[in-house]
Amino acid sequence: MAEELVLTRHQGKPGLTTIEGYRKVGGYAALRRAIEMGAEAVIAEVKASGLRGRGGAAFPTGTKWGFLPQGVFPRYLAVNADESEPGCFKDRVLIEEYPHQLLEGVLIAAYALQASHAFIYIRGEYRLQREILEAATREVYAAGMAGRKILGTDWDCELIVHGGAGAYICGEETALLDSLEGRRGQPRLKPPFPAIKGLYGQPTVVNNVETLSNLPYIVTEGGAAYAALGTEGSPGTRLFCVSGHVERPGTFEVPMGRTSFRDLLGLAGGVWRGRQFKAMQPGGGSMQVLGPQHLDVPLDFKAVADAGSALGAGALVVMDETTCLVDVATRLVDFYRHESCGKCVPCREGTYFESELMHRLEEGRASREELATLADICAGMDGRCFCPLGDTATWFVMSAYRMFTQEFEDHCGAGHCPVRSRVGAAA
Amino acid sequence: MSDRDGAVPAADLDPAVVARIRELRTLYPLARSAVLPALWAVQDRIGYLPAWSEEVVGRELGLLPADVAAVASFYSMYFGRPVGRHVIQVCQNVSCALRGADDLLDHLRGWLGVDGEGESPDGAFSLEGTVECLGACGGGPMMQVDRYSYESLTPERAEAILTEIRETNPEGPVGG
Numbered sequence A: 001m002a003e004e005l006v007l008t009r010h011q012g013k014p015g016l017t018t019i020e021g022y023r024k025v026g027g028y029a030a031l032r033r034a035i036e037m038g039a040e041a042v043i044a045e046v047k048a049s050g051l052r053g054r055g056g057a058a059f060p061t062g063t064k065w066g067f068l069p070q071g072v073f074p075r076y077l078a079v080n081a082d083e084s085e086p087g088c089f090k091d092r093v094l095i096e097e098y099p100h101q102l103l104e105g106v107l108i109a110a111y112a113l114q115a116s117h118a119f120i121y122i123r124g125e126y127r128l129q130r131e132i133l134e135a136a137t138r139e140v141y142a143a144g145m146a147g148r149k150i151l152g153t154d155w156d157c158e159l160i161v162h163g164g165a166g167a168y169i170c171g172e173e174t175a176l177l178d179s180l181e182g183r184r185g186q187p188r189l190k191p192p193f194p195a196i197k198g199l200y201g202q203p204t205v206v207n208n209v210e211t212l213s214n215l216p217y218i219v220t221e222g223g224a225a226y227a228a229l230g231t232e233g234s235p236g237t238r239l240f241c242v243s244g245h246v247e248r249p250g251t252f253e254v255p256m257g258r259t260s261f262r263d264l265l266g267l268a269g270g271v272w273r274g275r276q277f278k279a280m281q282p283g284g285g286s287m288q289v290l291g292p293q294h295l296d297v298p299l300d301f302k303a304v305a306d307a308g309s310a311l312g313a314g315a316l317v318v319m320d321e322t323t324c325l326v327d328v329a330t331r332l333v334d335f336y337r338h339e340s341c342g343k344c345v346p347c348r349e350g351t352y353f354e355s356e357l358m359h360r361l362e363e364g365r366a367s368r369e370e371l372a373t374l375a376d377i378c379a380g381m382d383g384r385c386f387c388p389l390g391d392t393a394t395w396f397v398m399s400a401y402r403m404f405t406q407e408f409e410d411h412c413g414a415g416h417c418p419v420r421s422r423v424g425a426a427a
Numbered sequence B: 001m002s003d004r005d006g007a008v009p010a011a012d013l014d015p016a017v018v019a020r021i022r023e024l025r026t027l028y029p030l031a032r033s034a035v036l037p038a039l040w041a042v043q044d045r046i047g048y049l050p051a052w053s054e055e056v057v058g059r060e061l062g063l064l065p066a067d068v069a070a071v072a073s074f075y076s077m078y079f080g081r082p083v084g085r086h087v088i089q090v091c092q093n094v095s096c097a098l099r100g101a102d103d104l105l106d107h108l109r110g111w112l113g114v115d116g117e118g119e120s121p122d123g124a125f126s127l128e129g130t131v132e133c134l135g136a137c138g139g140g141p142m143m144q145v146d147r148y149s150y151e152s153l154t155p156e157r158a159e160a161i162l163t164e165i166r167e168t169n170p171e172g173p174v175g176g
């Protein structure tokens, strides 16, 4: 594709993980430019770009920044590098390959918000990625772009890389803040939203790694240029993660709205081993399943919502004809059971019952009546949990049940997984 | 600091670790924020968190040991007991499972001599039981060893990687 790119536009250039290499491609000019423009003008450009958060909820970034109460200081920026959504590995790629692009984005945001500290909360399992960020941060300090009187201005900002320790829920923004305060990572009641009362009770913006990595481009080229890369409802580009049954899994940056699931599948080399496409999960482990009839849906927020799913955190997991959807749903339900933080009952107990039932179903030991129980359990969770973790623990399994009802029913009383035995017999 | 049987005395804690915790404390607007990094500092040195680590971290950060324990127990990557010299995690989430993670895990269990989860008989490795998505879905099946990722694995490649790790770093990553 000869499309203009944003996040990966420097791909293949040497030494990008060092400050020197990044400067050779014009790096950190956008930070200087942002400081010349002034905070208000930077926020206006971000609003004009139409950029929407890439962490999953797709909230307009400029609008979020605008919620900070006037004149209340100190303020904080928390960078969400917790990336634990099943199927997502784009933030990791952005950190490994373009750490300084991220740090420049972080500094631009911190300047626009006049934050005194920017914390990068990175999941504990990203050890190499954390080392890369720590090395890049040291370079930024040495170059006078973090700490006291940044680039000769009166603005002070500390840049701190903070490692998590294994908890998916710490990706949820308020749980992240509790974890950053040295507590168990459990979500807070909203409102107040972090922009009003966040870290240490002060105004705080939480933004995703990919969201912030777009800022150097937006400041350099202007918000309108960024918006024009995508479509009106889905401005800009996005780094999608394609995994599962494809020939070449990986990350692919494409313009939003003007690219379809089929295009993305094509970039990943199509379904592997010459097999037939069966289903896909966009957005990461939390989102609803889509089928072959949805392959031509464009990667546009509204179009995907109309199809019954969401772009979430930008993943696409592809499943070929040999896949058992009950097995896939069981693994995802297990994930939520393991990661439920235990704060609220519908999630803590619901994921337990869901998981026990799904295991019996996958092994062919559940009765048909239990499928109704499954629907009941999910109805008791969706919309009734303290945070979206518990709600989303029901979305894939219920959407798969609706789309592949026969497959679910065939498992009942079968004494084994009918899909696996069929596939096994054909092999 | 090579005692792996749970009897590392607090007095043996490397003073450098305490110094590191004091430094971490100054990085944050509130000392309490240094709890997770402080626990990491201890575990990276000793391999797990002995019961006294709650007292040490609590003393340095002005928290009750029980408060530190409550935090530590929430996070799955802190070990409350000694573990093998190298910790292995095989991702079993969807993207890896679609590309053969179950077979890889079964194979490694046999090769390591581990029933389900736990330490290999020679103490070189600990295989973790429940492992969630490790953010390497493009390279499934994959494993992490001591929190570094190894991707696009076949059973043979995984064996070769583990053999090399065992031979080049027999003491484990800890204490170095």
Ligand SMILES: Cc1cc2nc3c(=O)[nH]c(=O)nc-3n(C[C@H](O)[C@H](O)[C@H](O)COP(=O)(O)O)c2cc1C
Binding pocket: A052, A053, A054, A055, A056, A057, A058, A059, A061, A080, A081, A082, A083, A084, A085, A168, A169, A170, A171, A172, A173, A174, A206, A207, A208, A209, A211, A212, A387, A388, A389
């Ligand atoms: C259970 C749960 C897990 C989440 N995990 C992440 C994550 O790993 N990374 C992330 O950026 N956002 C995650 N989010 C979304 C955050 O709460 C928040 O919306 C996001 O960090 C805001 O940044 P953005 O506006 O730039 O997208 C998660 C949300 C929930 C409910």
